[in-house]
Amino acid sequence: MDADKPIQTTDAPGPEGETKKAEAAAKVVNHLPEVRLVVVGWRWPGKSLTGNTIIGREEFRLERAAEFCVKRETEVEGRQVIVVDTPGWFSAQDTPPSYKQEIVRGASLCPPGPHAFLLVIPVGMFSELDRSRIEEHVSLFGERVWRHTIVVFTWAEVLRTISIERYIRREGKELQWVLEKCHRRYFVINNCIFGEHPQVGRLMEKVEKMVADEGGHYNPEEVEPEKKPLDENQNPARDVRELGARPKQGSGVGLSKAMEVEPLSSE
Template sequence: MAANRPSQTEAGDSPGPDDEARKAAIAAAKLANRLPEIRLVVLGWRWPGKSLTGNTIIGREEFRLERAAEFCVKRETEVLERQVIVVDTPGWFSTQDTPPSYKQELVRGASLCPPGPHAFLLVIPVGMFTEVDRARIEEHVSLFGEGVWKQTIVVFTWAEVLRNISIERYIRREGKELQWVLEKCKRRYFVINNCIFGEHPQVGRLLERVEKMVAEEGGYYNPEEVEKEKKPLDKNQNPAREVRELGARPKQNSALSLSKAMEVESLSSE
């Protein structure tokens, strides 16, 4: 048996011509897709995860976590020779209607990085994903028009609570509601660890994912082009109004329980 096993060199310690060509092609594609400036808008719920993701990308604490933001906040930095602009938006509630003023501010976020964002990062914390969660996402993302999905990447946070469960298994386990969201954005997703702060390869990989999407979809989201297709905000329109189960609920005894507690505290103080 051992006689038929290839040596370490034959098995791939020394890459062959095909491996070298493949690596060269990948490097060339990344170089061709590279953008000098990347504009991002972060979307999600009103509790830690969304703003934390913005801080992770920026590499420093720029977006406040103590209280849910009511207004968009724009910050800029340089990452791997790219100028990166991040707009953090007001988050939506899990079980309450989002005020029309919050929705208007949410939509305004796309105009804060002209001529338009390259990507919307839809932040979803790992946990129990329900029909309410899907409805909330559809309700708020649709404010930007149907075309926004072409520029959207799902960013999973708090994946550390899965321990030995892969993100692929988690997605399958959560069923059709989460599958619906991923299908809308052509199954583009990224897992970010917000416990790792500062310089880290994950931010570079996320930016490469954005550049790849821009190359595939062509360009960026233009707020002016979709203005005509958007419907006026209706404070009485909410597909999840009558549903009473909690949305985006963290798993019991997980780190997300603290985040949910912070959201409740924030709501009670308003």
């Protein structure tokens, strides 16, 4: 069976008005036997911890900054789930070219291509430089990658009584730009809950719906090669995209960095 095609049901649909039956049937139609995910983001926003939450155990190491992609597999509600954790990019300095190459390689580790890129963003102050860094690194996969990207908000518990919708409105046009590029697809994950939890199943359903809406998975072969100038030595603007962003202020990133190095609770 083709792992990229949803499992189709041959049952006739129920009578009109049976909303619950219709929703259940839709889930069956969209159900993928295999879900392939690539996790991207900054170095310390809870990116690897998000991978561990999906896997359900500590597979991605948190105590050091990874320089290479790591691939792990698990099963979630009858689906085989493949998660590729990529090197995090830097907030306050340039991302080395070798790291960028390794980030792009992550898409080739789950052939024929990932169903979704999970762009991990910590809840906190979101600036124009943050948006620029996201655009710089996500665009490494080509413009079509946005059709297969879901924003995953981490550390949302710092919002307390503020809803994620209100937070998104409060942060203004820079965060709105990212969400519009992702067709307003986002998910809030609680990485303090480790092990089996309904939130992972709901994330898988969101990925499956995106695959159904976009007509399949991301194809790494569709990425256009970067055009190099005829004479790189006479192109002083070639390093503009390497400009680093300042560290976030007042965000949950500092908290996440401290929390990531601590043992995860099995509760």
